[in-house]
Amino acid sequence: MKILLVTYWWLTSVGGIRTYMNQLAERLRTHGHEVDLMGTDLATNTVYVAGQERRFAKDTVLPLIRRNLAGAPLPALQACPQAMAIESDRYAFEMGAAVLGVNQYDLIHAQDPIAALCIRRILRRNIPLIVSFHGSLAREGYYDSRSVHPNLTWAEFRSGTYGKHYSSLEYLGAEAADLVLVSSGWIKGIIMESGIPEHKIRQVPYGVDVQAFLLQSAVEFPKPKPPGKRLIMYTGRVEYVKGVHILIEALGQLRQARSDWICWIIGDGTLLPQLQHRSMELGLNQDVEFLGRIDNIPSALKKADIYVQPSLQDTQPFSLTEAQLAGVACIAANATGMPEMIQEGVTGRLFAPENPGSLADGLNLLLNSSHERRHLGLKAKRWVAAHRTLDQMYQGTWKVYQELI
The missing domain is CATH 3.40.50.2000 (Glycogen Phosphorylase B;)
Known part of the structure; x- marks a missing residue:
């Protein structure tokens, strides 16, 4: 045909x-x-x-x-x-x-x-x-x-x-x-x-193509994770609808409470210069890195401890599915199609949409518990393998x- x-x-x-x-x-x-x-x-x-x-x-x-x-x-x-x-x-x-x-x-x-x-x-x-x-x-x-x-x-x-x-x-x-x-x-x-x-x-x-994902993730990502830091990650377009500005504001609040983390923002878009400037205003120069576009997202996800999907609107984001398949603890906005991908407290966490304070609180809780991060990541990985191939x-x-x- x-x-x-x-x-x-x-x-x-x-x-x-x-x-x-x-x-x-x-x-x-x-x-x-x-x-x-x-x-x-x-x-x-x-x-x-x-x-x-x-x-x-x-x-x-x-x-x-x-x-x-x-x-x-x-x-x-x-x-x-x-x-x-x-x-x-x-x-x-x-x-x-x-x-x-x-x-x-x-x-x-x-x-x-x-x-x-x-x-x-x-x-x-x-x-x-x-x-x-x-x-x-x-x-x-x-x-x-x-x-x-x-x-x-x-x-x-x-x-x-x-x-x-x-x-x-x-x-x-x-x-x-x-x-x-x-x-x-x-x-x-x-x-x-x-x-x-x-x-x-x-x-x-x-x-998601599970086999292709596993092959890509087997490649070592060249950028090392800073020692003693938990890695928070976002991958995708850097546009207003993706809510990355909400993530930056949440990180600004999180920085007031703790400094044992670093965030990689992977992707490109029209909002990038504005977010880089806002990051500097919030004093996040050493905490947030904008890596631009990369070819191997599965490889990068292997280094992540927490994945954030702060979108204002997203139907079923591939980036969130990939993070779940990588076994990363995920937190996403409780909006549009994303709650259909995450069972609260079982396969991930949800935060109030467009609410930096709610996201900062959720990140703080995940950073506090390596056990919960492992539990959420494992459950999410199993869910994707069973329902999203x-x-x-x-x-x-x-x-x-x-x-x-």
């Missing part, structure tokens, strides 16, 4: 969507299927299929699209630069997908609602179309806005043009697909709230594919 995995977002960026697409594609290919990955190259602003030379430059059509939108009777849209930018760009992506071709596939699996909507509009025959929701587009937009306007409420965002536009795209993307695939009950509830019926939604949790994810996803074939 010939399958297309497609995302409107950046296929070249590090993140959960790319990890999911690569893992699923690899497993599909081992079962004899032909799989293409389509997305956007952020560096060149082109739509492309991985491994193929043909590309569609969005910049060649964006001026025309913007002129047409500016001349249309859409005053609310035109008054909102963020919505205008997304609306223009999605038309350009749609044109790129049409030029590259989508009608030659037996099944198309979109990785976001914008891609699903675009693909449905350009299909010329009845090809099964599935869409995965790896998060809430509208809520991601909300937290992006909060990074600039910290006091903005969800009700205020949702009532504005930007929020309405993102919410509409979420609904239209889910409505355009034959089936909707989610990894958590939280995101399933969000989609149902928009008006999509439950019978159209299938839930398949994410999985790549084989389980593949089998569940293939079952959804078969419904439509």
